[in-house]
Amino acid sequence: MADITQIFKGTQIALPSFAAIKLNASTWVIDEKLDENRVDGVHKPFSDPEQQPSNWTAKYLCHDHDFPHTEAFMRVYCQGPDEGTEFLLPEVRAQQANPHFEKWEATARRKFRQNGCESVPLLLGCGQSVQGDHGPVPGGYITYLVLKKVPGQILTPDIFWSMERPKRDLLRQKFRAAYEEMSSCGWAPVGEHITKIIWDQASASLWITGFRGSYPVDGKWTDDVLTYYNLINPPASDVWKTLDEWEW
Structure with a gap:
């Protein structure tokens, strides 16, 4: 799947099904990038997985490929390179890869859907993948969350x-x-x-x-x-x- 350096207007992102939370597979089409933030981390070990030292994130407006009137927001998280290594060879940056890291937001969103929580925007799609050979950190994590656009x-x-x-x-x-x-x-x-x-x-x-x-x-x-x-x-x-x- 695409990391945030590869996502543009019109990009289609296919997300898998999750039977445990009754979530069907879906494909989402990017309409607009709303914000982006890149934080490159200092290279040092962290015992707390929530303290992942580097984090690139972006938010997009999107719609369901099969149901175009279904508008949603997509949040994409991906691992960024350690500070000072941004322009090193991909195989060097790949040594920093943490493919299994997951933001707490993803855990929370799945819990909300599993419990049928109606007090937060509904989770419509989610996915976890790794970056390709040309990603910021080849082999590093990518997390996708798609949330229903609510009125108000x-x-x-x-x-x-x-x-x-x-x-x-x-x-x-x-x-x-x-x-x-x-x-x-x-x-x-x-x-x-x-x-x-x-x-x-x-x-x-x-x-x-x-x-x-x-x-x-x-x-x-x-x-x-x-x-x-x-x-x-x-x-x-x-x-x-x-x-x-x-x-x-």
């Missing part, structure tokens, strides 16, 4: 706090239900913030997104979660005893 918009503080109190309370209620369902699967996004929420005002539907960084959670709810996601504001005074004193 990314929530911001300006949008949220411009709502009337009843609408804010409804959104908080929806968020708590979504968060509890999501976290019951054992995962949450790193960097909790209001912009991790997609809100569709027309249907009063809500999804939690932004799992590029993911971490395990125990699934327990406390109202402190509302503060992490900026859905309540601290009081003007630094002296307060309960969250009831915060701005709701």
Whole structure:
């Protein structure tokens, strides 16, 4: 399969089926590259596989080859070369290859689909492969994730706090239900913030997104979660005893 140096508008990427999570094989056509980030790592051993020192990632808008009206987002992760080795011969870079590394986001997304979690965008396709002879790190990992494009918009503080109190309370209620369902699967996004929420005002539907960084959670709810996601504001005074004193 193609790494991010080989993916362009019109590129077709075929992903396998996963019977364990009831995911059929599918082919996705790239429509547009939305962002790309390349981080080359320092060459040193890491005992924690999540601390893979190099990581190239890109996000694309795409559609299903067989069902063109099905729009989705594709996230591609691939191993990048260690810092200072970018222009060495491919056979030298190949010595850095880690073909079995997988981002926690991939683990989390499969868990969400397996559990039928409706609080995050649905996983429509996934795949794990290795780079070819001309990849950034020949033999290094490539991970593909395809997520359903949901309606609505990314929530911001300006949008949220411009709502009337009843609408804010409804959104908080929806968020708590979504968060509890999501976290019951054992995962949450790193960097909790209001912009991790997609809100569709027309249907009063809500999804939690932004799992590029993911971490395990125990699934327990406390109202402190509302503060992490900026859905309540601290009081003007630094002296307060309960969250009831915060701005709701």
